[in-house]
Amino acid sequence: MKTYDAVVIGGGIIGLSCTYYLLKKGKSVCLVEKNEIGSGASGACDDMILLQSKAPGISLELAIESLELYRSLPEDLNMDIGFHTRGGMILIDKCEHIDLMNDYVEKQKHYGLDIKIIDKTEVRKKHPYVKENIIASTFGTKDSQVDPMRVLKAFVKNSSDMGMVLNRGKNITEIEKHSSWWKVRFDDESSVETENIIICAGAWSHEVGKLVEVNIPVTSLKGQILVTEQLPPLGKENIWSSDYIVSKLNPELSEGDSTYKKLGIGLSFSQTEDGNYLIGSTREKGIYDKNTTCKAITILTKQITDFFPILKGVNIIRTFAGFRPLSQDGKPIISEVKGKEGLFVATGHGGDGVALAPITGKLMSQLVCGERPSIPLEALSIDRFG
Amino acid sequence: MSKIICRCEEITEDEIIEAISNGARSVTEIKKFTRAGMGLCQGRTCRKSIERILARETGRKVEDIGISSYRKPVRPTKMGSMK
Ligand SMILES: Cc1cc2nc3c(=O)[nH]c(=O)nc-3n(C[C@H](O)[C@H](O)[C@H](O)COP(=O)(O)OP(=O)(O)OC[C@H]3O[C@@H](n4cnc5c(N)ncnc54)[C@H](O)[C@@H]3O)c2cc1C
Ligand code: FES
Numbered sequence: 001m002k003t004y005d006a007v008v009i010g011g012g013i014i015g016l017s018c019t020y021y022l023l024k025k026g027k028s029v030c031l032v033e034k035n036e037i038g039s040g041a042s043g044a045c046d047d048m049i050l051l052q053s054k055a056p057g058i059s060l061e062l063a064i065e066s067l068e069l070y071r072s073l074p075e076d077l078n079m080d081i082g083f084h085t086r087g088g089m090i091l092i093d094k095c096e097h098i099d100l101m102n103d104y105v106e107k108q109k110h111y112g113l114d115i116k117i118i119d120k121t122e123v124r125k126k127h128p129y130v131k132e133n134i135i136a137s138t139f140g141t142k143d144s145q146v147d148p149m150r151v152l153k154a155f156v157k158n159s160s161d162m163g164m165v166l167n168r169g170k171n172i173t174e175i176e177k178h179s180s181w182w183k184v185r186f187d188d189e190s191s192v193e194t195e196n197i198i199i200c201a202g203a204w205s206h207e208v209g210k211l212v213e214v215n216i217p218v219t220s221l222k223g224q225i226l227v228t229e230q231l232p233p234l235g236k237e238n239i240w241s242s243d244y245i246v247s248k249l250n251p252e253l254s255e256g257d258s259t260y261k262k263l264g265i266g267l268s269f270s271q272t273e274d275g276n277y278l279i280g281s282t283r284e285k286g287i288y289d290k291n292t293t294c295k296a297i298t299i300l301t302k303q304i305t306d307f308f309p310i311l312k313g314v315n316i317i318r319t320f321a322g323f324r325p326l327s328q329d330g331k332p333i334i335s336e337v338k339g340k341e342g343l344f345v346a347t348g349h350g351g352d353g354v355a356l357a358p359i360t361g362k363l364m365s366q367l368v369c370g371e372r373p374s375i376p377l378e379a380l381s382i383d384r385f386g
Numbered sequence: 387m388s389k390i391i392c393r394c395e396e397i398t399e400d401e402i403i404e405a406i407s408n409g410a411r412s413v414t415e416i417k418k419f420t421r422a423g424m425g426l427c428q429g430r431t432c433r434k435s436i437e438r439i440l441a442r443e444t445g446r447k448v449e450d451i452g453i454s455s456y457r458k459p460v461r462p463t464k465m466g467s468m469k
Binding site for chain 2: 036037038039043149152153156157160166168228229274297298301302304305311312313314315316317318
């Protein structure tokens with residue numbers, strides 16, 4: 001039987017990034033995915049590397065580092081991953097949000113972000129189709145985007161070339177701890193042995209944690225998205241509404257009636273390289289039902305056509321939903337597990353997993369190799385949940 | 387030039403075969419890797435051909451490939467008409 005340096009559990013963007021960076025350090029890796037590559041959140045999400053939306057602190061620090069890695073990834077992976085920096089704007093159409101957004105922008109500037117508030121005239125210069133009664137907007141130059149599917153594909157291709165073994169469509173039935181290694185058993189009676197295990201099972205990490213008797217407090221934060229037909233650009237920058245930031249950082253301040261609140265809607269609007277616009281999204285906690293609902297579709301449509309009336313004549317061609325892996329405090333878990341040598345966890349990235357994938361993979365490869373992580377990870381340790 | 391399989395997204399047979407050699411093993415993975423099936427008709431035109439290519443390239447039967455899902459809205463819908 002082959003013994004691997006590492007078994008990575010979960011073939012989403014986080015598991016694939018960990019795999020890639022471990023292989024680059026010369027480790028042998030077996031990636032285990034119970035369904036298909038990208039069958040979780042990573043195959044059903046938006047495409048944004050948002051700096052503006054990150055809470056000042058470690059999240060922002062990780063995002064800035066990750067963006068740097070994304071810049072060089074197309075060359076390292078020798079593939080086009082749809083990386084672009086178009087900048088972003090958070091539209092403000094409610095007077096009550098102005099103070100909050102001013103504060104927010106000031107804090108973000110402290111971290112060296114190039115971001116400011118622009119007035120209505122400026123807003124309409126950049127985005128001429130936005131509604132008349134817009135009040136103001138933030139404007140950041142660094143917000144970027146990437147095509148998550150292409151990132152997945154590029155990681156799979158490069159990792160396969162470096163010898164990744166892909167174990168797909170099998171369920172793990174048991175994980176046994178031996179003196180200095182682990183045995184992972186599958187439902188088809190096969191098994192693999194490994195020195196290290198890295199759990200990257202997204203919104204299902206809690207279940208996997210049970211197999212090794214570790215509490216990984218992560219649940220699903222479902223998001224529904226609409227896709228339009230291909231259109232010429234309405235403007236360069238990708239768009240959010242200040243409700244997005246408010247519902248992400250301060251859900252209790254969110255406005256609207258109770259269905260609206262329950263769906264946790266914060267509007268985001270970005271154009272893919274192919275010209276389709278993605279309109280998102282809901283934030284529904286603890287929901288694992290992949291269907292999209294008429295209610296959510298109607299509210300998202302109403303919101304976006306309110307901001308951009310011109311879209312009323314545009315077709316929605318597809319809708320989909322994904323499950324963001326949400327940790328108990330909303331921050332990622334990038335951690336070794338104390339007392340269980342060779343066990344690691346990388347999940348809980350919520351709505352930022354695409355943005356944070358490269359840095360997460362890199363940090364995890366350092367942890368597994370016993371190196372000092374290039375960003376201190378105490379705040380992201382699984383120990384913080386007690 | 388290789389035959390176009392997905393007309394909406396202009397994806398050729400070669401691109402689909404390349405996706406399979408890069409690791410795609412299902413219609414959904416091919417869709418994610420190439421965009422084949424994600425166009426205006428949402429795969430109504432090309433899905434069957436993709437299944438056949440996948441079966442051929444991986445030495446499986448078309449029946450064993452598994453069906454890929456349709457999502458709402460089943461036909462393109464104007465945003466102004468949603469109430
Ligand atoms: C609507 C929506 C919009 C989003 N927009 C953005 C955005 O603009 N920018 C951004 O950065 N992020 C965004 N995200 C978040 C991002 O998609 C996620 O944070 C990220 O994809 C999480 O990746 P992951 O690899 O941790 O999880 P997943 O992609 O869910 O992967 C986990 C994998 O583990 C597998 N698995 C589960 N259990 C087992 C098991 N027992 N054995 C083997 N395999 C198992 C699953 O099948 C799955 O493939 C969005 C998410 C959603 C839903
Ligand atoms: S032909 Fe492939 S999506 Fe229409």
